[in-house]
Amino acid sequence: MPKYKGYFIDLDGTVYRGKHRIPAARRFIERLQAKKIPFLFVTNNTTKMPVDVVRNLSDNHDIHVKPENVYTAGLATADYLDDIADPGKENRTVFVVGEKGLKQALMQKGFVITPHHPKFVTVALDDQATYKDFAIATLAIQHGATFIGTNIDTNIPNEKGMLPGAGALVDMVRYATQTQPIVIGKPKTIILRNALKLIGLKKDQVVMVGDNYMTDISAAINFGMDSLLVYTGVSTPQQIATKKIKPTYQIKSLDQWKL
Amino acid sequence: MPKYKGYFIDLDGTVYRGKHRIPAARRFIERLQAKKIPFLFVTNNTTKMPVDVVRNLSDNHDIHVKPENVYTAGLATADYLDDIADPGKENRTVFVVGEKGLKQALMQKGFVITPHHPKFVTVALDDQATYKDFAIATLAIQHGATFIGTNIDTNIPNEKGMLPGAGALVDMVRYATQTQPIVIGKPKTIILRNALKLIGLKKDQVVMVGDNYMTDISAAINFGMDSLLVYTGVSTPQQIATKKIKPTYQIKSLDQWKL
Numbered sequence: 001m002p003k004y005k006g007y008f009i010d011l012d013g014t015v016y017r018g019k020h021r022i023p024a025a026r027r028f029i030e031r032l033q034a035k036k037i038p039f040l041f042v043t044n045n046t047t048k049m050p051v052d053v054v055r056n057l058s059d060n061h062d063i064h065v066k067p068e069n070v071y072t073a074g075l076a077t078a079d080y081l082d083d084i085a086d087p088g089k090e091n092r093t094v095f096v097v098g099e100k101g102l103k104q105a106l107m108q109k110g111f112v113i114t115p116h117h118p119k120f121v122t123v124a125l126d127d128q129a130t131y132k133d134f135a136i137a138t139l140a141i142q143h144g145a146t147f148i149g150t151n152i153d154t155n156i157p158n159e160k161g162m163l164p165g166a167g168a169l170v171d172m173v174r175y176a177t178q179t180q181p182i183v184i185g186k187p188k189t190i191i192l193r194n195a196l197k198l199i200g201l202k203k204d205q206v207v208m209v210g211d212n213y214m215t216d217i218s219a220a221i222n223f224g225m226d227s228l229l230v231y232t233g234v235s236t237p238q239q240i241a242t243k244k245i246k247p248t249y250q251i252k253s254l255d256q257w258k259l
Numbered sequence: 260m261p262k263y264k265g266y267f268i269d270l271d272g273t274v275y276r277g278k279h280r281i282p283a284a285r286r287f288i289e290r291l292q293a294k295k296i297p298f299l300f301v302t303n304n305t306t307k308m309p310v311d312v313v314r315n316l317s318d319n320h321d322i323h324v325k326p327e328n329v330y331t332a333g334l335a336t337a338d339y340l341d342d343i344a345d346p347g348k349e350n351r352t353v354f355v356v357g358e359k360g361l362k363q364a365l366m367q368k369g370f371v372i373t374p375h376h377p378k379f380v381t382v383a384l385d386d387q388a389t390y391k392d393f394a395i396a397t398l399a400i401q402h403g404a405t406f407i408g409t410n411i412d413t414n415i416p417n418e419k420g421m422l423p424g425a426g427a428l429v430d431m432v433r434y435a436t437q438t439q440p441i442v443i444g445k446p447k448t449i450i451l452r453n454a455l456k457l458i459g460l461k462k463d464q465v466v467m468v469g470d471n472y473m474t475d476i477s478a479a480i481n482f483g484m485d486s487l488l489v490y491t492g493v494s495t496p497q498q499i500a501t502k503k504i505k506p507t508y509q510i511k512s513l514d515q516w517k518l
Contacts, residue, residue, distance in 0.1 A: 061288060131388045135422045142420055153436060161401055163394045164435035172431035176423035 002145070003259070004226070005205040007032060007039040008195055010186075011053070013211035013233020015041070018157065022232050028254035035259055039069060042096045042152040042195050042208070043213065044185040046074040046124040046166065047099040062255050071195045073150045073185035074098070077122055078105035079194045080184055081148070084169060085111075091119050095140050097133050097169060098124030117143070123173050124150035134169075138176040147177065151185030151214070186210075187218035192225060207248070211235060217247045223229040230254055263485070263517070264464040266291060266298040269445075270312070272470035272492020274300070275320045277416065277514060281491050285322050287513035294518055296330060301454050302472065303444040305333040305425065306358040307381040330454045332409045332444035333357070336381055337364035338453045339443055340407070344370075350378050353397050356392050357383030362407060370512055376402070377511040382432050383409035383438070384425040393428075399437040406436065410444025412474070445469075446477035451484060466507070469493060476506045478483070489513055 011016060027251040032039050042052065050067035057063040077234075085091050092111045095118040096103055102124045103113060111120075123137060126177045143149045149170035155162035170181055184190045196203060207226040210216020211233025220227035229235060229247035231253075240246060251257055274284040291298050300312065307315075309326035312434060316322040344350050351370045354377040355362055360395025361383050364373060372380075374395045382396060400406045408429035414421035429440055443449045455462060466485040469475020479486035488494060488506035491513075499505060510516055 127390045127394075130388045131386045131423070131428075134427070135386075135419075138414075138423050138427075139420045154437060156399075160394075162396045162433065162435075164397050168393070168397075168431045168435035169390075169436040172423065174429040176421075176427035178413060184444045200478070 004207045005037070006199045006201045007037065008042040008192065008199075008206060008208045009039055010210035010212065010216045011041050011043045011045070014209060014216070014230060015057070015063065017233060019060060022254075024253040024255040025232070026061065028257065029063050029065065031259055033065075034097045037129040037259060038199050038201070040071045040072050040195050040199055041065070041069055042071050042186070042191060044153055044166070044191075045071045046072060046077070046102040046185075047126075048072065048074075048101045048149045050105050050195070052101070070107040070190070071198060072101055072105070072153055074102040074105040074124070075190055077102060077124075077148060077150050077184045078111070079203075080182075080190055081106065081111060081120055081122075082109045084120065084146075093118045094120040094146070095136055096122050097125075097129050097137055097173075098122060098126050098150065099128075115140075118145050120148060121173070122143045122150060123146045123166070123170045125153075125156060126169065127163075129169060134172055134176065137173050141173065141177045141179055147173065147179050147181045149174075149183045150180035152183055152188075153185075170225075186215040187222060189219060191221040192219055192223045209254075213240060213243060213247070219243050220247075228257065263466045264296070264394040265458045265460045266296065266447075267301040267451065267458075267467045268298055269467075269469035269471065269475045270300050270304070271304045273468060273475070273489055274316070274322065276492060277318060280320050282513040284491070285320065287516065288322050288324065290518055292324075296350075297332045297458050297460070297518060299454050299458055300324070300328055301330050301445070301450060303332045303412055303425070303450075305331060305336070305361040305409045305444075306385075307331065308363050311360070324365040330382060330450070330457060331360055331364070332450055333361040333364040333383070335450040336361060336383075336407060336409050336443045337368045337370070338456075339441075339449055340364045340365065340370060340379055340381075341368045343405075344378065346484075352377045353379040353381055354395055354404070355381050355383075356388050356396055357381060357385050357409065374399075377404050379407060380404045380432070381407045381409060382425070382429045384415060385414075385428065386422075388428060389400045393431055393435065396432050400432065400438055401438045405442045406432065406438050408433075408440035408442045409441055411447075412444075431484075446481060448478060448482040451478055451482045466504070468513075472499060472502060472504075472506070479506075480504050487516065
């Protein structure tokens with residue numbers, strides 16, 4: 001096993017499981033910190049800001065990291081729009097179906113959030129979204145706004161069950177506009193490409209660590225990056241046995257992984 | 260051309276065009292009435308009740324019909340649930356994403372509308388729908404409720420443009436539940452099957468009249484019923500030239516149609 005110079009790490013299922021701790025994950029993060037190996041939590045979450053993620057890790061899981069260690073699909077969406085927006089203030093306008101984590105990230109990049117003739121429409125998980133929001137998004141895209149979906153997760157688990165995920169909201173707008181969105185989050189690769197810029201390493205120096213073949217591992221495969229599947233979450237060895245393209249590595253616990 | 264004993268007639272694009280009148284359609288309805296030939300307006304609308312449809316035709320289009328002449332996808336959904344619900348009051352419970360036309364139709368068939376453990380979930384156009392509604396619908400279907408989509412229209416035109424149609428709302432719940440809905444409205448055939456029961460005729464005695472190949476004519480083709488495409492709305496002769504299965508008849512104006 002090669003020594004990687006940097007790590008991308010998924011959160012739910014990998015570092016914790018909902019409210020449950022995964023002690024091997026805490027030890028893994030502490031080993032990275034002791035060796036000063038750079039790492040980013042690369043997450044499809046768009047509702048939280050990095051400080052919120054840090055606080056959750058600290059308060060509920062005894063894992064202590066910095067906001068700079070967190071790269072959400074909200075941040076990745078803002079970075080992507082920052083890259084592709086034409087120069088000029090009037091081109092940095094966006095209509096957002098989404099929550100605080102996405103809105104803050106966009107505003108920090110100088111975007112103005114508006115329902116009036118936006119250049120971009122971003123659709124993410126938003127538990128306050130209404131038909132009127134979808135109507136504004138649909139009309140704006142019909143009028144030429146670029147359609148961005150932060151991620152295509154089918155569901156978001158909460159204590160009540162598997163609620164509609166960002167992908168369900170994105171899919172509604174796709175259906176109404178008959179337009180395919182640009183998707184930022186895993187299993188798509190824009191989030192990894194931007195995370196690589198942020199960590200300042202080359203693709204073959206970094207490995208993507210996650211529990212979910214369909215998102216974490218597929219993103220790494222799609223991007224051409226090594227992957228490490230840890231069986232503490234969604235995917236099972238039985239499922240992976242049926243996959244043509246395997247993760248680079250498969251382990252039961254992050255304790256097994258030598259840095 | 261055979262003499263049909265009954266007519267199913269689409270509304271928007273066929274009998275009127277938004278707020279614009281189609282005088283040949285008014286004359287066609289008056290000829291049907293003079294000859295006492297039974298007809299039903301078969302419409303994917305679920306927001307209006309038949310009395311609302313009648314009032315719109317009367318007030319804005321000088322077309323005078325009875326509520327009994329109107330068969331909406333809302334009514335067809337209620338008739339379908341009435342058919343398939345198990346006996347017993349406890350089995351006549353439904354969670355509705357949808358407006359008055361659908362809710363009234365369901366209540367008139369003795370269904371109780373509730374978010375708590377419904378046996379059915381119906382999803383229709385609803386301009387007051389929120390994420391919370393979609394979450395309730397998604398969880399109920401995951402817990403075993405039967406998923407009904409009233410129709411799969413991509414858009415609903417209004418003065419602002421092409422807003423998300425019922426199909427966009429249905430598609431969101433389909434994505435979040437990974438469950439295919441039972442669809443009632445055109446181009447699916449349940450609405451026609453139920454309309455046929457209501458008009459009391461056989462399939463080969465009735466023709467479906469409409470302007471839209473993708474909904475009206477496709478429904479008739481799927482159901483095995485004759486169809487009459489009138490070029491006063493969505494479909495054009497150029498589009499129909501590319502279709503393998505043609506409408507039974509194509510005309511420019513309902514004035515050309517002999518009863």
